[in-house]
Amino acid sequence: MEFMDVVRERYACRKYEDRPVDQSDLDAILEAGRLAPTSTDQQEQHVYVIRFESGLEKIDALSECRYGAPLVLMITYDKTDVYEYPGGKYDSGVEDASIAVTHMMLEATERGVGSCWVNVFDPDKVKAAFNLPEKEQVVAMLDLGYPAADARPSAKHDHRKLISELVTYL
Template identity: 80%
Template sequence: MEFMDVVRKRYACRKYADCQVSQADLDAILEAGRLAPTSTDQQEQHVYVIRSVDGLARVDELSECRYGAPTVLMVTYDTTDVYEYPGGEYDSGVEDASIALTHMMLAAADCGVGSCWVNVFDPDRVHEAFGLKERDRVVAMLDLGYPAADAEPSAKHLRRKDIADLVTYL
């Protein structure tokens, strides 16, 4: 599929078919995250694949936004291995993890796998519930699954601002 077709095809899927994502599709999605660019090639992102009944039940306790997805990717970054911007106030962790997550979301669309970026949760509670390492910071979760036959983008997704409202040339 052409890149712009993938971008246009992708939407936040909120209804999934009752079957697991194939290992081949999951591998392709994870590889896209691995290949994502990061600040000074730190590659500080880490992805936890949640597929077990227990793990998915924990996700459901922490967020109402799994929508029945059979797989959830929890994207974190290592706070001890980030690029610090000059001045020391900011680092690259959230942006690098977000870039990896975006790559995985687009790869999912390319594979015919639906996805939904989830940020409706308390990162500290997620961290504790999954017993993550102290240095892991949770950025987002990504629901994954094949879209149900009647899944469709929300009305909000179909409304897009004009490019002139989003871009300013300086």
């Protein structure tokens, strides 16, 4: 699939088949996240693969947005290993983890795997439920699974602003 086709085809999947994600698909998705660019090549992101019932039950207790996905990726970053931008107001953690999530979503689409970026959760509760190290910050959870036959994008999926509304040349 051409890149722009992947971008156009990708949508937030909210209904999945009841079957596991093939390991070869998961490996490629994780590799896409590993190859994502990071600020000064810090690679401070970490991905937790949650696919066993005990972990998925924890996810369901923490967020209503798993939508029956058979697998969830939890993406964090190491707060102690980020690039501090000049001025001291921002660091690269959320940005770099978000780029990795985006790469994984697009690779999932390329492979026919549906995804939904989940940010409806309390990061501190997720961190506690999974006993994550103190230095890690949870950024996103990414539902993954094969879309159900009747899965569809949201009604607003194809309604995009004009480029002239989003871009200003200075």
